[in-house]
Amino acid sequence: MPPHNFNELRTAIRAFAQARDWEQFHTPKNLVMALSVETAELLEHFQWLSPEQSTRLDDQTKAEVAQEIGDVLIYLARLADVLDIDPLQAAFDKIELNALKYPVEKSKGNNTKYDKLQ
């Protein structure tokens, strides 16, 4: 079986929504709310962990976190689909912009936001 790719994911989610007649609910406004809810469910797993604990999850938590990452990606892909935006292209474009906002010489070892970088 070939590895999964993003187009395949978009197609699978689209079919899932169509089979359930859910396209009526999938406005961008609703989908971005669903994306926020799923992101918070992912966040919830980490809220009481120390940063160090967050780097070594037990197997049960890791499996639950993987499911939440799946949910976030599903809603992100669905939102991008209904908006006719290519999320991978958007990410690569943003990396180029970030390289300009965070030049290596100024940002090295430094997490200051670009608008406060000197």
Add this chain to the structure above:
Amino acid sequence: MPPHNFNELRTAIRAFAQARDWEQFHTPKNLVMALSVETAELLEHFQWLSPEQSTRLDDQTKAEVAQEIGDVLIYLARLADVLDIDPLQAAFDKIELNALKYPVEKSKGNNTKYDKLQ
């Protein structure tokens, strides 16, 4: 040029972080917070729009929304990378689970959450 894929994205983000010595900041706890912040910046574009307006963004807003989608995907890919989780696999696994939670015959045209489905 071949189309972008997820592995390529992960590699590009990893290189970006390494070049800036930012791996020290990239704990899962911190990254999931950054993901939440970017998701909310995406949400912000839609907060005062009607659902109908959200389906037909002007070009300027669509370009800004694409950038935020890029940011969300970047942090999601980075979080998955440091956790050693394959986000595409996680999404496909979740679609299978969702198909069980939301059988077509019960969910058709119905946005009720699975734990309240009859």
Add this chain to the structure above:
Amino acid sequence: MPPHNFNELRTAIRAFAQARDWEQFHTPKNLVMALSVETAELLEHFQWLSPEQSTRLDDQTKAEVAQEIGDVLIYLARLADVLDIDPLQAAFDKIELNALKYPVEKSKGNNTKYDKLQ
């Protein structure tokens, strides 16, 4: 019984945390994550509703929404407490700032963000 006030709430939450020896978990970083999680649980109730539906909740949903509003306020009050910030004073100060950012004559019937107001 006199009506509840904010100081009373802060005191009750502080006592709740102390009795359970939870102060060790209540760093601002952790509390702001918990606040985000509760806010998303509130958001979840509205994700698939139309704006119009969101104005007339059934009794069951309204009761659940009230609980989530309670949770959000609890974590906001607790966060403000550990940071030694007075949230009511902060809100009144912010209203004054907002009055400058959104002058009535420019903002009337207009939800444009202040940095794009003409």
Add this chain to the structure above:
Amino acid sequence: MPPHNFNELRTAIRAFAQARDWEQFHTPKNLVMALSVETAELLEHFQWLSPEQSTRLDDQTKAEVAQEIGDVLIYLARLADVLDIDPLQAAFDKIELNALKYPVEKSKGNNTKYDKLQ
């Protein structure tokens, strides 16, 4: 001057919205999105801080955080107002529920979620 109270805040926000003819935008669905956005702006200040750093903010950051806490409280109070929910009462009711979900003897020094408490 008497100390501020919640009713006064609700009244001030209501007047602010009315003067700008913003009631048309203030559906619960829109307001809960705005609340989420403000919560994330608060979260953003803490994303790269260690838990320990988050307990000792510099004066500039503390002032910015106070403003964001003000914004979160404004939108929470406004949302509760349009839903005709008393947020302080909701918080006290929730504390009572939480006392049942998290009995002192089981929760002492333990941040386990109630549904996993033994």
